[in-house]
Amino acid sequence: MKVLIIEDEQPAAHKLIRLLEEADKQIEVIDVLASIEQTINWLAVHPGPELIFMDIQLEDGISFEIFETCKIQTPVIFITAYDEYALKAFKVNSIDYLLKPIAPDDLKAALDKFNVLHRQQANYSRLESIISQLQPKTKERFLIKIGEHYRSVQTLSIHCFFIMERNTFIQTDTGKTYPIDYSLDKIEQLVDPGQFFRINRNFIVNFSAIQDILIYSSGRLKIILNGWTEKEDILVSRERVTEFKEWMDR
Structure with a gap:
């Protein structure tokens, strides 16, 4: 069976390839694509695979x-880190999914379902609205108090969130530090995980x-x-x- 993987995170793609090899020796991964543009260009010049992991x-x-540009007849198994409860919508539309991190048993169940429904075209008619509902809502700005004044700070201008003496602070691109009324656990849920990363219990840093x-002591x-x-x-x-x-x- 010829399989196409559409996944932008290399470690996740490599893990999926390994799990597929372990699940079924007959599976051949014909390519791994990382973007919408790559996928559209690839599908324009290659025959469709038998199964797509996307x-x-x-x-x-x-x-x-991708579906707005390409007519995809191939069954698709979606891969996502979205909340498990929200993903119930996919099952209503007969679209299978794998929740990250992918478990071998879940992958086997998805492949078994594909084999039962082999070549049955999935119904994508309501997919766009479902995905729009599942997109994580990230916070664009934070309200801070400066003396007797309030000020709104753009999230992308914040270099880091950190805890000091049991209080939470932000430091902005101006080098100034302000207290903020959020816990780091809550902030971690509100900011874009592609832009911000929690490096330890006390710090969330902005990639930019x-x-x-630097390599530091004790493997840190x-x-x-x-x-x-x-x-x-x-x-x-x-x-971490x-x-x-x-x-x-x-």
């Missing part, structure tokens, strides 16, 4: 845009603010952040180093 969130947008990354990494004015070192915890490297390399 991540919803690609590096250049939501994968539904990272100036340098040290982050040099643009404009960082506090004395405390910004360290990636040993437990592997995931942090994958995030930096996506």
